[in-house]
Amino acid sequence: MNKIISISIISLFLLVSILSAYPILYASSVSFSVTSQWLVSPPYVAPGEKLVPLQVTLIYHGSDNITNVQIIPIESSPYIVYPNDQQYSLSVMIPNQQYTFTFIGNITPNIPLGVYNFYLQIIYTLGNQVYTQTITVQIPIMGYVQLYSTSQVNGIVFPGEEDLPITLTIYNTGTTPALNVTLFLNSTYPLQFITKTVNIPLIQAGSFTSVQVIANVYNNATIGTYRIPLTALVYGSYHSLNTSITINSNQTVGGKILTPNILLGSGADQKGVPVTLNIIYNGPVPVESYDIQIFLPNGFTNETNGNIIYIEGGSLQPYQEFDISFNVNINNASLGSYLFPIKIVWNTIEGEGLLVSVVQYSTFTITLMGQPNLEIFVNPIVLYAGSVNNVTLIIRNVGTGNVYNLSLSISSQFSILNALPRIPILKQNQSIRIPIEIYVPPNAEGEPVQLVVTINYLNSLYQSSVYQQELGFYVSQLNAPSIPIIITLNPSIIQPGTFSSVNLILTNTLNTTLYNISIEISSPIYSNTSAYDISYLMPGKTYIIPLTLFSQVSGQYSISVLLTYYENNIQRQEQLSLPIYVMQLNTPVIPILINFNASTLLTGEIQYTTLIIYNTLNESLYNITISLSTQGQIYLNTTTITISLLRPLQKIVIPVEIYTDSSGIVTISATISYYQSGQQRETQEIVNTLAAGSVEIVITGVSSVPSVAVRGGIVSITATIYNFGTGPANGLTVTVFPPKGIEVIGENTYYVGNLGSDTSSTFTFAFRILNFTKAGTYIIPVEYTYTNDVGQVLHSYSNISLTVLNSSSVFNFSSFRHSNAFSNHIILYIILGIIIIIIIAIIVIFIRRRGGIE
Template sequence: MKAYALLLLLLVLALPVYSQEVGSNLAIVSIKWGTSSQSVEVGPGSVNAPLTIQLLNRDDIAIRYAKLTLSLPEGITSTDDSRTAVVFLPTMNPGTISEAVFYLNIDKNLKTGVHQATLYIEGVNDDDTTFLYTTPIQLRINGEVSLHVSNAEKTVMAGRRNSVNLILSNNGTGTASEVEIVMSTSQQVSILSYPTRFDKIDAGESVKVPVEIYVAPSLAGSPVTINVAMNYLDSYGNPRTVESTLGYEVAYSTPPNLLLEIIPNQLTIYNLNDVKLRVTNAGFTVVRDVALTLSVNLPLVPVGTDGKFNIPEIRPGETAEIPVSIYVSETSAPSSPVTVSLSYLDDSNQLKTESRVLNAFLSARSAEFLSPINLRITPNILYSGTINNITVSVSNIGSTTLRDLTITPSASSQATWLQENTLNIPSLEPGEEYKSQAAIFVASDSPTSITLAMTVSYYGRDNVQRQEERQIGVLVKGVVHFEVVDLTILPEVVSPGQTFSVTIVLVNTGTVQASAVSLRPSENIQGFRLFGQSRVFLGNVPTNTPTSVTFSFTALNSTSPGRYQLPLVVSYRDNVGEVHTDTLSVNVNVRPAGFGGPGTARTQTTTANTGFLNTSNIITIVVPLLIGLVAGVAIGRRGRR
């Protein structure tokens, strides 16, 4: 017992200043947000926040169990949304401290500050005595601190001192105090200056942090990062640290923006052209030690220079000109490239190299240097899967006579020339035109447009053979042709006022697939009325694939006996998207009412036209003859009686 008393005395002496006695045997040692191992920040909107209350058994009698009931103020609830939270504690030995942890939710609209709650403690001691205490407690809602740092600029320049701004924001509900900033970065990046301390940053407040940073020129075009560590005291005085990494894109130093020109940029064939290579610094920084190398190919020939030039310095807005003489030999090209390789030191003392390509236009003194050949093919629309007769027309649009003119079509997998490939013309006077007939077969699987390549060679006035490669584009259309290859009429014998069906088998005997195919009877059908569907959409119809379509008609009572044609209209698109409409005809025989038997189906196959009567035709002829013969015999016998 004395040992318990001594232990109790020591614990009481060790109690912090905020301890609170509750009854004769209990004392509240501490009330804090969090657990014994970790403190937490609590503010409006906090969910499942732990509140720890430490109780000391000051008596020398053990407490068998205790029940703690916390009555909560408006805006604070337990995890089950109740205004009351309950925690049970097991045996509390004399002189020991027990912890009761309540998990609470804080309404997002609750204001920060001190809120009053009531704690009810009831229990049973080991000597079977009971106790019940009531004590007010204060719940301090100071808010949560949420520090966030961002960079206002996303780009820094290589080889320069950059002034950037960081934005330090407190997006929480509590105040951060004694904020200390520590920055670090990678090699070749130096942080020159920045403020390191702020007394406090209130909730919702943002402060600007100016930073001076230098990035080495070698990091141009690469990303760099800055590590920011923020040490501060939260709204409950607990030390905390938040770390963040900010990224920057390292841009190259502002380029000098050198402009290169050839003045004039039109050169004359067979002439020594004096031109100037003009270099203008349209940027904002000076460039030094500019070295230029001029490279050209035939027909351009530099005269009197090796094509290497140096300019000591070009300031912003200044222009430097280099005189160059260029001879242009004979060519049929309309232009020729001039390559200029240049190197220079920019304002960050970095060596830059560039390669520019300038185009010089070439002109001739007379039209003889232009192509004198005008080559045409008519018609310019060919049909696939068939032989096309074409006309190749060659005209001399030059000013001199052309000799030994040869035109050779090039082989192609899409088009085949059906006669001698080479066309020879001994001579062609200026303004004269020569026409040659040819036949060409275009493959069925050819695209909607093909190119016919031809090689043209000839001799001009200077007796130099010239050769040109020509390509002539033509449009290729496929052939779509619909035929009725089979026909069935049910019943075969159609009488006025009777309904019958017509089933046809349609086949595309062309060379390409027809798309968006639809079939309908013509609107102008004399003596018949359509019964049932008026239009059938077939979609895509490939070649040589039978497609069956059935329509029903009713012969009008006023329809006279005889043979009629039922026109059927086929609409479709070909392979180039053009819409076509064709009309097919179906023959129908109408006979007087009561003629013949009950009627059977009549089948007609149009492709099997051998010149002989088929079975259906024989029946059509023989049956009426037999009926007439039987009727004649019967009438004759009555007459003899």
């Protein structure tokens, strides 16, 4: 009897142990897989970098949803999050769902390159119990900065020279950009640096940055080449650099070209193009006279078709500036930069009245930018009342130079429904087609319409320019017969003081041919044509009459056109009046151009981007202070930028952080103070970029009816999608691309409509499994096409994982799976029941045997 009680107690203890172990077994089924990537370009980080964004992608593997999830980074080297309160909280995690988190942190300086561990602590609730797991995230720290330097001086360096400008070029041959580099200049024989330190904001990987420093040369320096040590501090580490300087003579006579880079708004086949060089004579003694020879490269000649230009000049004092001007013929030279060698002979008197000629060689560059010339065309020219008309605007650059940063605006009595794009560049002989939507009200039928298109742009010399052109339309009457001949003038805006070519365009709107067309033109301004005859004009065809117009005075004029023609042997007449505008264009120079180096910003999150600051002039600018002020709900971490020097045509890049919570145009005002030619100047500039709400479409549920058979089976799929972004997905369409063996019943595109932020919707497709389809798993790509809240057309993608069995199939999305916790519970209860039955059977057998023995 005691054995029976012992066995029973052991059995009950075994049962209780199994039941108590169930939560542990249940929790142990929870696991996570993790990947990471640096959100920088190039995707390398180096020891000592600060505020580096790390994106961690977490996939939860388990059988049931877990709730009250907290993701907390554990502070440890080499990646320490900053600020240290960064963590994420999720109300629920779904099995096999992918979650992405971004942390900002600093890399520990002076550590070896390699792959390190970054730890995350995950706290979650499962089955009314709280669990904690620590997962390891592998992060590669493989980037490095490698610097070396070179130096350059203009002319010959001699002992005792003061305030010698030296151009130091720092190269970064590493894999990561070098931010906030501090360059320490160590004075050593024969140089004493006046500039002690130089701060360089950025040196991109595989690139270089040049800075100018000032130094004095020791009086006792001898001729030779000397190695000068430099030290650079970047990311908390010191780098030793070396550069060299050559002392050539005890004294030198020479000068310097102050305009080494000249931009010309000229192109091929232009004669007598004026060029001016600005030169300074550096001394140290006066010169009696100078002789200059300029050697012309291929494609250029002088005014007598020779290849050398000769210039003579008189006396000069040390540090005296002077200009030389000459004309060149540009023959078959294409656009681009050309190097012009120059030889200068300085004739000086030294010692006992001895005339000494010192020869100096140098070079300067002429860059042919070409001259842009814009034309605007439109198609069609007939609009319909009471409807939205789709019109194509064609902008063509027929000049010899490129056009930059084009922004369009349209003035019209009718509504322009769509936003007009900004065009970064329009190259020579390039055209671009821009669709516009014009709503014409019903009461406008039968009336002529004018659209004034204004284009603000930077011409090939980076000067701000404006081009305007008026486009003529005709609104067709709703119930009245068409006007037989429609006449438009293209372009309808010209500049004063120039002979302008325009086209008089006739369009036959009838279904019959018109004959013996006579045109009489009356114009208050000069026109090279007053009468024109056309034998016939077929239905729907156009005829172009070229005109040359001229006016000295700007203003609006009206050109009268009288048409006489025959329609079905009946003579008819039309009298039309066409407006022509003569407008003066204003082209102010923007000395310092500021732009965002970023595509569309995303609202509701901090963007890490850069400002590009560009000197558009052919001379240096000094002591530049840029004050930035924002409008509306915009945060910018940098509001004041100070730059000591901008060389001619130099660009520098400034990293900034910007945040906005509203979509549309983000406007920043810039007040720029600078010194030019020793005078302080100030200018204002507006910096614009575009911000849009983010769109993140995630599949949160799916159902299929019925099961899928291998041969000839049909399944209907309904999926639930949710927009987790901050902006709407307007006009959302879903398109599927099934593989071979699976086909869509009906159209493969489903129109969802507008899917706002934090809203859900569904889409449904029916699929047929073909007879030859084998059992297995098939991936069906899904494409989402939509427009964001600023009118940009975007795409995102997902996949359908379709498993086909011999008799049925399971259909799910790769990012979603139904919970099977209930099934797991049933299986566990069955196992426990079987164990209990086995224990009872053992007890019964034992009792019977004992009874038989006794």
